[in-house]
Amino acid sequence: xxxxxxxxxxxxxxxxxxxxxxxxxxxxxxxxxxxxxxxxxxxxxxxxxxxxxxxxxxxxxxxxxxxxxxxxxxxxxxxxxxxxxxxxxxxxxxxxxxxxxxxxxxxxxxxxxxxxxxxxxxxxxxxxxxxxxxxxxxxxxxxxxxxxxxxxxxxxxxxxxxxxxxxxxxxx
Numbered sequence: 001x002x003x004x005x006x007x008x009x010x011x012x013x014x015x016x017x018x019x020x021x022x023x024x025x026x027x028x029x030x031x032x033x034x035x036x037x038x039x040x041x042x043x044x045x046x047x048x049x050x051x052x053x054x055x056x057x058x059x060x061x062x063x064x065x066x067x068x069x070x071x072x073x074x075x076x077x078x079x080x081x082x083x084x085x086x087x088x089x090x091x092x093x094x095x096x097x098x099x100x101x102x103x104x105x106x107x108x109x110x111x112x113x114x115x116x117x118x119x120x121x122x123x124x125x126x127x128x129x130x131x132x133x134x135x136x137x138x139x140x141x142x143x144x145x146x147x148x149x150x151x152x153x154x155x156x157x158x159x160x161x162x163x164x165x166x167x168x169x170x171x172x
């Protein structure tokens with residue numbers, strides 16, 4: 001049996017973007033910092049990955065999702081640290097979704113402990129980090145980070161498109 005339902009509660013509940021981008025310099029106090037490709041590989045592959053959280057404005061009490069719960073998905077690609085975040089149906093989750101839609105929240109940050117880094121003068125190059133959190137923020141240090149709202153997961157949209165094409169094939 002197939003059922004068709006439309007849930008308005010799920011519309012606009014997934015955020016996606018880049019919490020960090022490789023090779024993009026950020027001015028931090030008296031030095032510049034650059035994240036190197038592969039900097040997050042160790043964190044994402046290790047057992048501690050399940051405890052990586054998504055929070056709002058670096059506030060530990062403003063939890064939005066967690067890798068271990070499946071509500072936060074992180075992936076390192078050739079651009080940087082990509083994420084998808086299923087927002088909770090809470091006041092905070094609804095507020096964050098609305099602020100992202102309006103463009104008031106338009107960037108990300110991350111909390112980490114440096115494992116391997118190199119210094120050249122006043123430039124710090126992060127080669128490997130222990131990632132603890134990503135944060136949705138209005139004041140990103142890395143200005144090329146992004147966050148936007150996706151109303152449905154791309155896999156669902158692709159599956160629906162395939163199903164539609166299959167139905168068209170059957171009709172012909």
